[in-house]
Amino acid sequence: MRSARCEVHGASPARNVDMCYSIYLSTNSCEDLSQLKSEEFSLVRLPLSNESDYLDEIDNSEEAQLLRLLSYSNNWYLSGKHGGCSCHFRHTEAGYHPTTKVTSMPYFSVPEDWSPEDPEEVESTVAFYDAIVQILAAGHQVEILDAWTGTKPTRIRSIPVALSKVPREKFRFFNGFRFILEA
Numbered sequence: 001m002r003s004a005r006c007e008v009h010g011a012s013p014a015r016n017v018d019m020c021y022s023i024y025l026s027t028n029s030c031e032d033l034s035q036l037k038s039e040e041f042s043l044v045r046l047p048l049s050n051e052s053d054y055l056d057e058i059d060n061s062e063e064a065q066l067l068r069l070l071s072y073s074n075n076w077y078l079s080g081k082h083g084g085c086s087c088h089f090r091h092t093e094a095g096y097h098p099t100t101k102v103t104s105m106p107y108f109s110v111p112e113d114w115s116p117e118d119p120e121e122v123e124s125t126v127a128f129y130d131a132i133v134q135i136l137a138a139g140h141q142v143e144i145l146d147a148w149t150g151t152k153p154t155r156i157r158s159i160p161v162a163l164s165k166v167p168r169e170k171f172r173f174f175n176g177f178r179f180i181l182e183a
Contacts, residue, residue, distance in 0.1 A: 019149045020085035022063070023078040023173060025132075026070035029140035033076050036134070040120075040127035042083070046075040065153045069178060070143055080124055090117060090125040090172035091146065106177070108170040129168045136163065136183040143180050146173040 025033070025043065033043040046067070067075055080088025090111075095104040111117040135142055145156065158178040163171070173179075 021087045021089070021091055021173075021175065022066070022147055022149070023086035023089065024066065024070060024145045024147075025076040025078060026072040026143040026145070027074050027076075027135060027140050028072045029074060029135055029138070029142075031135075031138075031140075033131075033135070036131045038127050038131075040081050040124040041089075041131075042079045043076040044079060046077055062150065066145060066147055066151070066156070069153055069156055069158075070145060071180075072141065072143065078128065081120065086146070086173075088118075088121050088124055089128065090121050091175050092172050093175050106174040108166045108172060110169050125172060126168050129163070129171045132181065133163060133168075133183070136181060141181075143178055144173070145178040146175050148175055151176055 024046075027033070032045075034045060036043060078086050078089070080086060082088060092106040094106050111122055132142060132144075147156065155176055156178055157176060158180060159174075160182060161179040162182045164183060
């Protein structure tokens with residue numbers, strides 16, 4: 001599915017973090033998504049998979065292994081309003097009950113009083129959601145992958161997500177999941 005190739009410069013800030021979330025966006029759009037930057041987030045262009053210097057540098061890295069899970073050539077790293085990692089967004093995990101050994105799927109929901117969330121993380125996530133809706137409305141394909149440092153590619157699960165069925169106030173990232181987004 002790797003398609004349109006765009007000119008790229010720079011490297012991923014993800015390589016400079018120890019224990020953090022990393023959110024990657026993959027798309028067939030050649031638009032400069034760094035222009036979608038807001039006070040709440042920024043998108044940093046990752047070099048194309050065919051750029052040999054970059055591949056030589058990261059080929060066996062965790063980041064390279066995760067990027068290979070994405071379908072498109074145009075990949076971006078999502079940074080929060082404070083720069084660096086992707087921690088300053090709404091994230092949730094799959095649940096696991098040790099007694100029953102049952103794993104529950106994460107789900108989309110508004111912030112709950114019994115589980116307070118940082119208002120800045122909520123604002124950043126909503127701002128990013130709005131940007132993704134614009135990209136999809138322009139007819140482009142988009143995938144998002146959310147992973148904690150050290151997550152093995154074999155642990156990433158892929159699911160389709162129709163944003164038309166997930167209101168912006170309920171949207172959040174699922175750690176260890178790749179979203180295949182639809183408008």
